[in-house]
Amino acid sequence: MRDVTVGTETVLGKATLILRSFAIGDQALPLAELVRRTGLHKATVYRLCQELVALRLLARESSGYRLSGGLFELGMRASAERGLLELAIPFLLDLYERTHETVHLGVLDGAEVVYVSKINGHRQVRSPSRVGGRMPLHCTAIGKVLLAFGDPSLRQSVLSKPLERRTPHTIVAPGSLSKAVTAIRRTGVAFDREESALGITCVAAPLVGADGAVAAISLTGPTGRFRPERHVAALQATAVALSNVMVRRGFPGYRGG
Amino acid sequence: MRDVTVGTETVLGKATLILRSFAIGDQALPLAELVRRTGLHKATVYRLCQELVALRLLARESSGYRLSGGLFELGMRASAERGLLELAIPFLLDLYERTHETVHLGVLDGAEVVYVSKINGHRQVRSPSRVGGRMPLHCTAIGKVLLAFGDPSLRQSVLSKPLERRTPHTIVAPGSLSKAVTAIRRTGVAFDREESALGITCVAAPLVGADGAVAAISLTGPTGRFRPERHVAALQATAVALSNVMVRRGFPGYRGG
DNA sequence: GACCTACGTCTCGGTGAGCGAAACGTTCGA
DNA sequence: TCGAACGTTTCGCTCACCGAGACGTAGGTC
Known part of the structure; x- marks a missing residue:
């Protein structure tokens, strides 16, 4: 396989x-x-x-x-993932309690997102993400955040290869994606409106550790009911609070591999 | 090491x-x-x-x-652990929201508990448990539940070896432990009153899958503030609900190894 | 400065762990 | 009854792996 x-x-x-x-x-x-x-x-x-x-x-x-x-x-002894996870869990729970939507924590590995945590209630959102699983950068909210706040060379290498179309809404034109990424850098928030899977909408915000952007958190819900704009404030507040703790604890920073 | x-x-x-x-x-x-x-x-x-x-x-x-x-x-691809985890998370969240105490999910492996999930808020409880970590059966609430509802041969083999004293409160007399286990089988609830670590108190209840007791969930808190008796109802309700889902989905059952 | 120790790296010749072809028993479904 | 697919086992060849040892460097002590 x-x-x-x-x-x-x-x-x-x-x-x-x-x-x-x-x-x-x-x-x-x-x-x-x-x-x-x-x-x-x-x-x-x-x-x-x-x-x-x-x-x-x-x-x-x-x-x-x-x-x-x-x-x-x-x-579970892999130190980078575990360290981030243990630090993040209380914050992810806060976010879940405030929104009761699915919360993700993802990190960059190579040119993909790896999900480190997924917190969801009984409401089933049939999202393809799974803890320990991988997704492309260009079609997920977390991925776009990592793209926007990560190394410029990564941005270039992703944009230079053809982008896989996952749904009719996936952004595959390098120009459009580049523009979107610039906007994300300005606003500090990325959206995924059915770009990775039909019926799934996400919002993501960056986690910035002691040495630059290292990870991202997101909220996910079904396109009909879920209004990502409503949760931007809570999401960003959580991201900022968690980032502060990461920096304060001198979090070594997540390094892929 | x-x-x-x-x-x-x-x-x-x-x-x-x-x-x-x-x-x-x-x-x-x-x-x-x-x-x-x-x-x-x-x-x-x-x-x-x-x-x-x-x-x-x-x-x-x-x-x-x-x-x-x-x-x-x-x-994270280990199927037994992951399957149980994905099924359990919404229930663990329910329990956390109702109590705001630390929630554990543990399974039996060999003659020890292995923690599959740990959900805790910002209140730090300095408990020695960590996801993927191990603890003895005789001095933890989850362990005693697994002992009580697990294979009789396991009970015998644990009781036949000398029990490690972790704190002054650890039950090390085989007779006392055997009695406690019998009581747990009757009540469906196990306590750990500073038996594994000073200052830590726990309550646990069994999860019974399609083929017998396979796992347990627990609540943990600091001995002073945390009143385990108050949470027994919520804990057991969650355990029963989760067990029902496990049986309904024909959950294959957790098998150690 | 001279000495010592601990560490990471690299070389090299001997050998046994690992290799894969092949054969075997069993269990299927055709 | 036949055949195909699967799990298991045997066996002789060979190359990947082994570990003693050498080497350069860094850091600490006198």
């Missing part, structure tokens, strides 16, 4: 390839499926899976293998 | 050993520290770290290595 270009010739490379071949919604995958996705030899995948199970990185199920709790534990 | 007994003779074993040698609060660890913690040869750790960086499982910092965002992404 994914092709990794680095080091498939080493054991470690093969093992990570297997682990990463699990998509975000997957439950248990049978051996043959892993063979298909990774392109590795059947015996190799079999042997490695055995070992990964012994190491508690995979778990055996009747229908195949799944990523195990050991990986969850390990992942 | 930790000794893993499996497969240190394979590359994969060594790599996981390195990754797991990061404790939960660690930022960046220098090479020498990793050598010390793992007991591996300097050149080996060096080589493996190089490769782990290339695979985006570690990140290079001026002061050493840290667990990278790639691990966070991977960890």
Whole structure:
């Protein structure tokens, strides 16, 4: 399902390839499926899976293998994400209580958004975002904020490649996007009006740590009911308060990778 | 800092050993520290770290290595934890809004609690729990619930070993714990009155999935102000509602490992 | 300045862990 | 009854991995 270009010739490379071949919604995958996705030899995948199970990185199920709790534990020790998350949670809760809309916290990694937290109530908004998941920069509110307040070289590299059209509303003209980004830099707020998924509207504001823009928070709702303009004040207030704490604590700043 | 007994003779074993040698609060660890913690040869750790960086499982910092965002992404795909988490979040939020106290969601893994979620406001409760972290069963509210509603063999094995004393209030007499567990089974609620950490009080209730008790939720607060008895009703109501949803969705059930 | 220690990096020859072709038993559905 | 797909196991070859050791540097002590 994914092709990794680095080091498939080493054991470690093969093992990570297997682990990463699990998509975000997957439950248990049978051996043959892993063979298909990774392109590795059947015996190799079999042997490695055995070992990964012994190491508690995979778990055996009747229908195949799944990523195990050991990986969850390990992942939650990644310091950059965890530090930001622990700092942010009380603020995200504030925002949720004031609005009762879905709250996201996202960071930049490479040229994509990675969602670090998602807080939502019972009202189901069928948004494609998931914690630990990725989305493009140009069609999400958080992404556009990161684009606007991030490194200029990033802006250039994103604008130089063709932009993927996700919905009829996705901004794919580099000129329009560039203009939008400039406006976002001025206003400090970005919108996503069904640009990443139909029926979904978002607003986002930047979080500025001790060393520049590092992350963003957003509110998400269904296009009909959800009025993003109404929540701009609360969103920005939260973003500013959280940014202050980040700076005060000398937050090291989120660095992708 | 930790000794893993499996497969240190394979590359994969060594790599996981390195990754797991990061404790939960660690930022960046220098090479020498990793050598010390793992007991591996300097050149080996060096080589493996190089490769782990290339695979985006570690990140290079001026002061050493840290667990990278790639691990966070991977960890969030662990299906059992993620499935439970996504289902539970709206309910945990309800509970937080009603009480404004710290909410935990924990599951059983081996003979310990693993925290899957922690929701807290600005009021800092200096509790030792962290998402992805572990605590013993016998001295935490969630742990005692899991003990009470979990497999009888687990109960026996925990009671047969000497119980670690964490505070003067920790129940270390097997007889007393056994009695407490019986009471918990009857009442459906467990308390932790400064048994795991001084100044910390908790209440917990079980989550029962399609195939038996699989998890527990709890409320935590500072001993002085926090009155656990006042929140029992809200806690249990939330637990029941969430359990119902778990059963209705045929929640596969959390299985450790 | 001279000495020492600790650290990160790199080299190199020996060897055993890992490789993949192939065979095997089983369970499906055709 | 046949065939296809799957999980499992064997086996001999070979190359990726190992660890002793050397090297340059930084920092601390006398």
